[in-house]
Amino acid sequence: MNRITQIITILMLSASVVAKSTLQLSKAPKKPNIVFILADDLGYGEVGCFGQEFIQTPNIDQLAREGLKLTEHYSGSPVCASSRCALLTGKHIGQAIIRNNRELGGWGPDEPEGQFPLPTSAPTISETLQSNGYATGAFGKWGLGGPETSGLPNDQGFDTFYGYLCQRVAHNYYPTHLWNNKEKDMLNGNEAWFSAHQKFDEASSFEKYSAKTYAPDKILEETVQFIDAHATEPFFLYFASIIPHLALQIPDKELDLYPLGWDEKPYLGDKGYLPHKRPRAAYAAMITRFDTEVGTILDALKRNGIAENTIVIVTSDNGPSWIGGVDMEFFKSSGGLRGRKAQLFEGGIKVPTVVRWPNHIQPSTESSTPSAFWDWYPTLAMVAGAECKETNGVSLFPLFAGGSLQERGLYWEHGRVQAYRKGDWKLMRFKEKDGIAVKLFNLSEDPSETTNLARVNPEVVERLTAQAMASRTVSVDFPSFLDKEQK
Numbered sequence: 001m002n003r004i005t006q007i008i009t010i011l012m013l014s015a016s017v018v019a020k021s022t023l024q025l026s027k028a029p030k031k032p033n034i035v036f037i038l039a040d041d042l043g044y045g046e047v048g049c050f051g052q053e054f055i056q057t058p059n060i061d062q063l064a065r066e067g068l069k070l071t072e073h074y075s076g077s078p079v080c081a082s083s084r085c086a087l088l089t090g091k092h093i094g095q096a097i098i099r100n101n102r103e104l105g106g107w108g109p110d111e112p113e114g115q116f117p118l119p120t121s122a123p124t125i126s127e128t129l130q131s132n133g134y135a136t137g138a139f140g141k142w143g144l145g146g147p148e149t150s151g152l153p154n155d156q157g158f159d160t161f162y163g164y165l166c167q168r169v170a171h172n173y174y175p176t177h178l179w180n181n182k183e184k185d186m187l188n189g190n191e192a193w194f195s196a197h198q199k200f201d202e203a204s205s206f207e208k209y210s211a212k213t214y215a216p217d218k219i220l221e222e223t224v225q226f227i228d229a230h231a232t233e234p235f236f237l238y239f240a241s242i243i244p245h246l247a248l249q250i251p252d253k254e255l256d257l258y259p260l261g262w263d264e265k266p267y268l269g270d271k272g273y274l275p276h277k278r279p280r281a282a283y284a285a286m287i288t289r290f291d292t293e294v295g296t297i298l299d300a301l302k303r304n305g306i307a308e309n310t311i312v313i314v315t316s317d318n319g320p321s322w323i324g325g326v327d328m329e330f331f332k333s334s335g336g337l338r339g340r341k342a343q344l345f346e347g348g349i350k351v352p353t354v355v356r357w358p359n360h361i362q363p364s365t366e367s368s369t370p371s372a373f374w375d376w377y378p379t380l381a382m383v384a385g386a387e388c389k390e391t392n393g394v395s396l397f398p399l400f401a402g403g404s405l406q407e408r409g410l411y412w413e414h415g416r417v418q419a420y421r422k423g424d425w426k427l428m429r430f431k432e433k434d435g436i437a438v439k440l441f442n443l444s445e446d447p448s449e450t451t452n453l454a455r456v457n458p459e460v461v462e463r464l465t466a467q468a469m470a471s472r473t474v475s476v477d478f479p480s481f482l483d484k485e486q487k
Contacts, residue, residue, distance in 0.1 A: 030234055031133065035313070036237065036380075037312065038140075038316065038317055039243065040242050041320055045336065046244075046320060046335075046352070049065075049354065059295035063354045066364075067356030067365070068362075068365045069353070069354050069366045070355065072368050073351060074351065076374065078343055079318060080167055086372075086373045087373040087374075087376060088118075088125055088156070089118070089123065090378065095392060095472065098115075105146070107195065107197070114145055114147065115167055117151025117152075118144045125157075125377045125380055129236045133234060134235055135226075136238075137159060138153045139237070140164070154181055158238070161179065162179070162181075171245070172195075172247060176191060177190075178215060185218075188212060188213050190212060192211070199270060210249060220297075223237065227301065236384075241290050245321070246325070250286050254288070257284070262281050272323045275325075283327070314355075319337075320347070344417045360400055370410060375394055378393045378395045382395050409467050409471060429465070438465075440454040
């Protein structure tokens with residue numbers, strides 16, 4: 001073999017090796033996509049697969065048949081901002097940066113937007129996934145910082161954001177604008193601002209409480225575009241719907257899914273938010289609308305051929321609302337649990353949750369192991385093969401495989417109430433004028449929290465109180481009645 005032939009042979013072999021390596025790389029499995037869908041104020045009993053009898057939720061029910069239903073899953077908090085903080089940072093409310101809703105402005109059209117912001121130093125699941133090769137997008141309601149603050153989604157690990165920065169603005173489904181990353185997107189036909197908190201004006205009509213562009217339509221459209229744009233690479237989609245948080249606003253064609261006979265009289269706005277001519281039908285239609293959003297996202301995954309490589313989580317940020325025309329008793333919104341939004345009884349923090357992950361989670365399975373929002377950070381980091389920052393949570397992978405988790409304490413505080421669950425016991429402590437009132441429930445025997453066992457189990461109260469107090473830290477920004485006891 002002469003010199004030229006040798007060189008040609010070496011080059012051909014090298015090319016073959018490079019081609020083989022490239023082929024192997026192209027066949028390397030793509031990291032799983034992550035889709036986290038969060039409802040706003042959806043009650044434990046407001047979904048078909050969790051016992052709802054009147055409201056249609058076929059897409060969520062189908063997800064439950066195809067995956068795992070978590071029957072003892074808890075939100076981060078009984079209200080919006082602190083619950084979302086716990087979700088994204090993996091810290092429970094005893095150690096979280098944001099421990100309650102706190103506004104940065106008022107209710108008028110020219111007021112500053114936003115709530116108390118996340119600092120840039122706060123580790124988030126979005127930052128972890130972004131730094132590990134994921135395209136990251138947040139759509140819907142944010143509530144963790146307004147314009148020109150450190151809490152903006154684009155500064156908290158999200159490449160793309162579209163929706164409401166401010167929770168107050170999100171009370172109205174027909175706002176003048178939404179936010180496209182850091183810029184306002186003015187909505188066609190919504191130029192005239194109107195308050196989401198009014199009483200019925202006899203001189204007008206119910207039609208005045210709507211406009212041309214229904215914000216959930218725009219948000220869902222942008223969400224689908226994000227999926228289409230990133231279908232060939234791993235992505236994290238955080239879809240934080242504004243539904244069914246009030247006000248009662250839904251297009252008439254969706255309202256007509258439900259019977260006229262449900263509503264003998266209109267809601268006139270006397271309990272907050274906007275009036276509506278058919279309040280029960282409107283509320284049910286809004287939840288069905290959320291279910292349709294879930295279905296549209298699932299369809300986009302299927303159309304792009306990536307549904308089999310995507311974990312989908314659907315849950316709610318807290319329990320159901322009780323004001324503004326909502327009829328909790330009619331719909332049995334809390335699913336037989338005591339309490340609702342803004343309370344630390346089970347109805348305020350236990351949320352309907354389903355998870356589908358083909359080839360990883362068996363269809364039609366359930367887990368009654370207690371888990372909580374701060375578990376999603378380590379769980380999703382593990383899905384992505386990433387290292388997670390320090391959190392209060394644990395990975396839920398054992399539940400995905402049909403197992404359980406080691407018993408541990410779950411902690412909440414909100415306003416003048418503290419709650420702590422460990423095993424079947426749940427401790428609640430209430431700040432009152434003359435001291436602290438204590439309630440103790442055995443949730444396995446009394447899931448509706450009807451019987452206070454504190455007096456007959458003083459040793460359990462003492463033990464759980466010590467564990468609860470050891471779980472929390474003092475917050476300068478969100479002082480608590482517990483701080484003095486902590487010191």
